[in-house]
Amino acid sequence: MKCRFVRSLKGRVLAVLGATILLCWAGALTVLVVYTLRGQSSHWDSKLQAIGTKILMSIPSGRHLKPSFGHSLQLRDDSIPRDVNLTFQVWTERKNLIVRAPDSPPTPLLPAFNDGFTSATIGGERWRVFAVSDSTGEVSVQVAMRHSVIDEEIRHKTFGALGFVTALLGVAGLLMWFAMGKSLQPLTAIQAAVRRRRKFDLTPLPVAQLPSEIRPLVESFNHLLDQLDQAMQGERRFIGDAAHELRTPLSALQAQAQVALRATTLEGKDAALVKLLAVAERSTRLSDQLLDLARMDAGVHAxxxxxxxxxxxxxxxxxxxxxxxxxxxxxxxxxxxxxxxxxxxxxxxxxxxxxxxxxxxxxxxxxxxxxxxxxxxxxxxxxxxxxxxxxxxxxxxxxxxxxxxxxxxxxxxxxxxxxxxxxxxxxxxxxxxxxxxxxxxxxxxxxxxxxxxxxxxxxxxxxxxxxxxxxxxxxx
Structure with a gap:
């Protein structure tokens, strides 16, 4: 089965197209993963940076900030979902925590208080942290997002894009398979027509609907069929002519043999036998010529x-x-x-x-x-x-x-x-x-x-x- 598939023109083309689609799929997967990883990381970093900057710019300047106390305010509508994946802290002088999210730990998210982006492990989980300070370095805002949320969104978008690309390449493969079958359909029709032909039917095959790449091959085959038809017609004529030519000397042989049998004298038999021998020599010469002619027409050797x-x-x-x-x-x-x-x-x-x-x-x-x-x-x-x-x-x-x-x-x-x-x-x-x-x-x-x-x-x-x-x- 494998050998037949490799020898098939359609199988070879489909194999090449399939390999090409797989390579395109692998390339698209690589590009999607790299692009999504970089894009989503930059996207979330931009969000963290915007939130941290807004918080810092919302703090009044020129006042002595004190730590917050008491319980935090409650929402009027408890059905509003709380984002437990995003948290923030506001520190002064790198030691006083004045404001923090309810789910934020009391310790600094980024103990080094270095401005910029950092990935850190907090409470056994990995977080993406962004820290920003004011111009005096006295107030520092730290905003963090769970890495699991970022990774989940990256996976979701990657698989979504990968599914779209896979579906697109699959549709392209199906279209190519359909186009290949449609293109080779004239050959299938010719094959069926040849199988339906009767013995010795050597009429030319139709070439009007054939692709231009295959038409010369079928035209050459038609030329061969024409030559074969001419050879068969010549063979039929030769057989008919040869039978006609042999009929006369064979009849003469029969007639002279009958004359020899019916002769009552030795002289009459001898005369009949002489004529019989002459007819036999002529028949031998004719058969030799027919054999030479048949051998030359057959072209058995140059x-x-x-x-x-x-x-x-x-x-x-x-x-x-x-x-x-x-x-x-x-x-x-x-x-x-x-x-x-x-x-x-x-x-x-x-x-x-x-x-x-x-x-x-x-x-x-x-x-x-x-x-x-x-x-x-x-x-x-x-x-x-x-x-x-x-x-x-x-x-x-x-x-x-x-x-x-x-x-x-x-x-x-x-x-x-x-x-x-x-x-x-x-x-x-x-x-x-x-x-x-x-x-x-x-x-x-x-x-x-x-x-x-x-x-x-x-x-x-x-x-x-x-x-x-x-x-x-x-x-x-």
């Missing part, structure tokens, strides 16, 4: 860039397609220059495979696919250029940017692609800060894709030539 020679990567990937190119009666031509780049080798391998597979797929029998890499001046900057060109039917200029969108196919094209490969190429190029350009293919025909990679920071400029042509695969 590209692990290392130094690599693009020409060596091209040589390695092209060897994987040698047998396929020979079976399809197509040629792969390499024109390579050593070009170091900073890249994720696995990602660039996927990019090369998809570019080469796409070119071979849309190139007719006897056609050519040329892969080259060299240095190229682009926009006043030297860059590494990877180009894959073919002499196939080409791509209309209006479609050349659209083909890099996911699951996009050109209407009327005889190829059987899934529309995934070039979208993977675009995504991997973007991760490597590379630009993509399109144009005409070989001999002014066909289609070409150029990927321009930035130069490595620690690599000097290489030769500008296109390299020497190499033809590892020829038509069978």
């Amino acid at each position: 590209p692990q860039k290392n130094a690599a020679d693009l020409s060596e990567l091209i040589m390695h990937v092209s060897q994987e397609f040698d047998m396929q190119a020979q079976q399809q009666r197509r040629s792969i031509i390499l024109a390579l220059t050593p070009c170091p780049i900073e890249c994720d080798v696995d990602e660039i391998g996927i990019l090369l495979r998809n570019l080469l597979d796409n070119a071979l797929r849309y190139t007719p029998e006897g056609g050519r696919v040329k892969i080259s890499c060299a240095y190229r001046e682009e926009g006043g900057q030297r860059r590494v250029c990877l180009e894959v060109a073919d002499d196939g039917p080409g791509v209309p200029e209006a479609e050349q940017q659209a083909i890099f969108r996911r699951f996009h196919r050109i209407a009327g094209n005889g190829g059987r692609g899934s529309g995934i490969g070039l979208s993977l190429v675009a995504g991997i190029a973007q991760l490597h800060e590379a630009a993509i350009q399109t144009g005409a293919g070989l001999d002014g025909r066909g289609f070409s894709v150029r990927v321009l990679f930035p130069m490595p920071a620690a690599t000097g400029a290489g030769p500008a030539s296109d390299g020497q042509d190499v033809t590892p695969a020829q038509p069978a």
Whole structure:
């Protein structure tokens, strides 16, 4: 419970406010006590001084004063309260008591007869005494007040003032607590609204009523919700598109398997199995592309860039397609220059495979696919250029940017692609800060894709030539 209170913003603020109120209360108590003690002492001293002075000035001068005798006069109304806490004496020549209060002792209140204020113990009680003499020093008046009366009045006023200050600070604390609860009420409302939401409800949270200090936090959270919503929408689209793309090859697999089962001759079964194998290869390629696309969309890891020679990567990937190119009666031509780049080798391998597979797929029998890499001046900057060109039917200029969108196919094209490969190429190029350009293919025909990679920071400029042509695969 204590840990939750400390972690709570409201708890922390209230704790600070409570500590501040306690400190203010302690400071106010100290000031009140000191002020009341000094003020009340001065107040009673002033009263004693005024009474003593009045008594002395009321005594006639120029006469020989004699001690009083007999009983003191009685009040007409005995109900009038008698102040037993205040007493006085009038002395002459410091030895003759001529007048005193009925409850005053016969001995001097202040035996030393020093003028001024003194605290003395008389009859076992503490008194505050004030003594004043005339100009000749012959007549002396002593006035005294019980200290218990002064202390009682000081305590009464101190506790009264302390109670007022305590009540005032308590009201201030309650107002602060109410203001804190009122200020955090929008957050409580947002919390309740979020808890009431259904699953996958990612609409933005309202920020109109929020305090200005909290609004940026909620706006950032809304931005995150928007990104999450976009990611979920993309995931739903991807699942729908992937299911649609897989439906066709799976249906073809089922159909070819049924044809193979129903074939009555060995030649018919072999023909059906060859088609079945071709459909299975296409399904495998499609599933690989879907997995690559899903991994890239999920952003499970950033590209692990290392130094690599693009020409060596091209040589390695092209060897994987040698047998396929020979079976399809197509040629792969390499024109390579050593070009170091900073890249994720696995990602660039996927990019090369998809570019080469796409070119071979849309190139007719006897056609050519040329892969080259060299240095190229682009926009006043030297860059590494990877180009894959073919002499196939080409791509209309209006479609050349659209083909890099996911699951996009050109209407009327005889190829059987899934529309995934070039979208993977675009995504991997973007991760490597590379630009993509399109144009005409070989001999002014066909289609070409150029990927321009930035130069490595620690690599000097290489030769500008296109390299020497190499033809590892020829038509069978």
